Amino acid sequence: MAALRSAAIALTFLAAAGDVLAQDQDQMKRNLDKKLEAEFLKKAKWILEFDEAKAAAKKDHKLIFAYFTRSYST
Amino acid sequence: MVLFLHITARIEGRKDDGLLATIGGSYFPYLVAMDDAGKVVALMDGDRTADGFRAMMKSGKEYVDWRTKAEKGDSVAKTEVFIRDMILGEIKDLEAATKQLAAMKNVSKDQKTRIDEQLVLLEVQDVLKPWRENRETSKIQELHAAAGKTFLEMHKKGRVPKAERPFGDFYSAILTHAEVEKDIPVFEEALKLLEERFPKAQKFFDAKRKVLEKLKEDKADEKKDK
Numbered sequence: 170m171a172a173l174r175s176a177a178i179a180l181t182f183l184a185a186a187g188d189v190l191a192q193d194q195d196q197m198k199r200n201l202d203k204k205l206e207a208e209f210l211k212k213a214k215w216i217l218e219f220d221e222a223k224a225a226a227k228k229d230h231k232l233i234f235a236y237f238t239r240s241y242s243t
Numbered sequence: 244m245v246l247f248l249h250i251t252a253r254i255e256g257r258k259d260d261g262l263l264a265t266i267g268g269s270y271f272p273y274l275v276a277m278d279d280a281g282k283v284v285a286l287m288d289g290d291r292t293a294d295g296f297r298a299m300m301k302s303g304k305e306y307v308d309w310r311t312k313a314e315k316g317d318s319v320a321k322t323e324v325f326i327r328d329m330i331l332g333e334i335k336d337l338e339a340a341t342k343q344l345a346a347m348k349n350v351s352k353d354q355k356t357r358i359d360e361q362l363v364l365l366e367v368q369d370v371l372k373p374w375r376e377n378r379e380t381s382k383i384q385e386l387h388a389a390a391g392k393t394f395l396e397m398h399k400k401g402r403v404p405k406a407e408r409p410f411g412d413f414y415s416a417i418l419t420h421a422e423v424e425k426d427i428p429v430f431e432e433a434l435k436l437l438e439e440r441f442p443k444a445q446k447f448f449d450a451k452r453k454v455l456e457k458l459k460e461d462k463a464d465e466k467k468d469k
Contacts (some may be wrong), residue, residue, distance in 0.1 A: 194255060198414040219259050219281060222247035226279035226294040232303045233281070234296070236244050237263045237273035238249040 197241060204240040244300060247277070267332060276303030283331055318349045323469070326354060329361035337365040363402050367409045370394065384419060390421025395429060411442055419449060427458050 205217075215236075216222040226233045249262050251271075263273060266283055274287035276299050285303035289295050303450045306327050312320035325334070325343065334340050344350075344358060370393045374386040394413050397403065404410050421430035434451055441447075 173286070189327065197252055197254045201250060201254065204250055204252075210248065213246055215246045217248055217250075219249065219262060222245050222277075223279055223281050225245045226277070231245050231279075232284065232300060232307070233247050233277040233279070234300060235247045235249065235273075235277050237249045237251070237268055237271065237275075239253075239271050240326050241251070241253045 200240040204238070235239075265405075274299065276305055278299050278303070284327075286331060318347070319351065319354075322347050322350050322354050322358075326357050326361065329358070329365070332359075332378065335365070335368070337369045339360070340365060359402075360405060363397070363404050364406065364409055366397070366402070367394070367404050367413055371412060374416075384423065387416050388417040388423040389420075391416035391418065395420060408438070411437065414440075422454055422458065425458055427455070427462060430458060432453055 216225060222233050222235070225231075249259070251263055252260060254260060263269075263271075266275070266277075268275070272291075274291065274296075275283045276285040278284050284306040287295065287296070287297050287299050289298075303318070308328065309320045309323040313324045325347070328334050329340065334343075340362065344362075350358070370390045374383070374390050377383065377386050395418050398413075398417065404413050414437045417433040418430060418437070421427075421433060434448070434455065437444075438448055
């Protein structure tokens with residue numbers, strides 16, 4: 170009986186953890202969308218895909234100015 | 244110039260979300276110049292100003308030009324590319340770097356100086372490795388002091404890292420060595436050099452000054468006992 174109860178508690182915990190993870194992922198997506206609304210992105214043509222940036226650099230014989238940032242908080 | 248923005252979002256399954264780590268970056272914001280293959284050819288060094296950005300892109304262009312010459316067999320260019328790869332952090336093995344450098348021809352005086360600066364940095368990382376990789380609390384001080392002992396010898400020979408972070412690592416380890424060995428003059432000298440370089444880290448220096456006072460008290464007690 171005790172073992173069954175433990176298993177039930179564990180399953181409940183896992184389900185809750187899954188919900189938290191799903192919520193976190195939704196939050197991460199919202200954070201990214203918000204970051205993409207930044208003013209500086211509207212002032213110049215920024216490429217957001219790495220492959221596209223490399224192709225553009227190759228085509229125009231130019232270097233890539235790469236800016237790495239994050240949308241999640243620590 | 245192509246402007247590329249990468250945002251690490253920690254979204255599962257998102258394409259290239261871990262790109263920063265793939266290219267060797269470990270902090271934000273991370274600004275680099277890349278060639279058309281996505282190789283980092285210059286790092287942002289100094290203030291993030293328009294002049295700083297221009298300098299980074301200029302350095303990236305120089306790298307690409309040197310690489311083109313090196314590919315055609317130019318020995319000076321080969322050395323230049325090697326030095327720049329060291330600066331970019333692509334050459335991490337001190338022994339392999341030393342061997343490769345020994346085989347290089349037509350190395351100019353300026354290049355020798357810059358190579359030596361990079362070798363000092365690699366040596367510092369190499370010496371600190373046992374301490375950095377250690378997971379036993381009881382060995383932290385012992386390993387840090389052992390690194391400090393080697394650094395003290397390097398300091399005496401004028402082999403000192405110039406960049407801020409390795410400079411701090413270098414003299415902090417010498418402080419630990421001096422504390423363990425109760426070497427007051429060395430402790431004072433290392434403390435002075437660190438204070439000159441990092442005047443804002445007063446909490447750290449307050450703690451270290453207390454250590455120095457204790458070392459002096461212990462020394463005075465020893466004299467009394469004799």
